Amino acid sequence: MLAQTEMALxxxxxxxxxxxxxxxxxHVVEIGPDRQVRLARDLSGSCVRYTAVALPEDYARDQDCFxxxxxxxxxxxxxIMPGNAIDLSQLVHSADVIVIKNVLFDLTxxxxxxxxxxxxxxxxxxxxxxxxLLARFDGAEEKIYRECLSxxxxxxxxxxxxxKGGERFRTFLNETLKINPANVQCIPLLYDTxxxxxxxxxxxxxxxxx
Numbered sequence: 368m369l370a371q372t373e374m375a376l377x378x379x380x381x382x383x384x385x386x387x388x389x390x391x392x393x394h395v396v397e398i399g400p401d402r403q404v405r406l407a408r409d410l411s412g413s414c415v416r417y418t419a420v421a422l423p424e425d426y427a428r429d430q431d432c433f434x435x436x437x438x439x440x441x442x443x444x445x446x447i448m449p450g451n452a453i454d455l456s457q458l459v460h461s462a463d464v465i466v467i468k469n470v471l472f473d474l475t476x477x478x479x480x481x482x483x484x485x486x487x488x489x490x491x492x493x494x495x496x497x498x499x500l501l502a503r504f505d506g507a508e509e510k511i512y513r514e515c516l517s518x519x520x521x522x523x524x525x526x527x528x529x530x531k532g533g534e535r536f537r538t539f540l541n542e543t544l545k546i547n548p549a550n551v552q553c554i555p556l557l558y559d560t561x562x563x564x565x566x567x568x569x570x571x572x573x574x575x576x577x
Contacts, residue, residue: 378556378557379468379556379569380406380559382554382556383410383413384409386464386523390464392414392415393416394414394418394459394461394462395466396417396455396459396462396466397417397419397468398466398467398511399420399467399469400419400447402433403432403436404419404433404445405559406466406468407419407442407445408436408440408442410466411444411445414463416444416446417446418445418446418447418459419446419448420449420452420455421448422450422473423451423476424476426449430447433447452514452515453472453507453511454514455514459518460518461520461522462518462522463519463522463523464523465515465518465519465523465525466527467524467527469569472508473507474506474510478503485497485500508539509543509544512524512540512544513544516544521576521577522576523573523575526574527556527569528569529567529570530569533553537553537572540572546574550574550575550576552575553572554570554571554573555570
């Protein structure tokens with residue numbers, strides 16, 4: 368592995384390529400691909416099989432985009448499937464590595480849209496309603512990470528997100544999921560952007576699930 372000081376200078380994609388090659392990953396699962404399936408295209412050459420799970424409504428909306436992006440990249444070992452990660456073990460039986468890049472978990476697929484309506488003041492929101500929404504997001508997060516731990520067992524789960532909230536996530540792993548802190552590595556990495564754009568430093572939490 369690269370030294371921590373060096374890791375902060377590389378992008379998440381570069382780190383993931385190295386990680387997959389070191390682990391000789393057979394099956395990689397991504398939760399919540401973007402419309403251009405950039406991560407799938409970038410990582411597909413470093414594993415045998417790559418599965419990306421998209422919410423059913425996202426899959427229905429973006430299926431043509433997914434297929435076009437994969438065709439243009441001439442990628443043949445990537446599968447995009449509809450499904451909610453709260454049922455991950457029913458969709459994917461096992462994985463060596465699960466990747467979660469900047470995803471907001473949603474039990475039904477409807478709460479994210481509701482959150483934006485609240486924020487845009489398109490729908491009235493009281494403190495009680497907002498706290499209930501956050502509680503549903505927390506419930507979804509717990510269910511999905513438990514599914515990930517079941518599917519990647521043994522395996523590795525990588526969460527990549529903004530640095531803000533990292534301590535809360537580590538507390539969640541330790542106190543809620545009962546994951547030994549010794550099995551969690553926190554690594555600062557650059558978010559992948561266009562070459563001429565400003566590249567932010569985010570955090571990758573690498574969870575070893577023996």
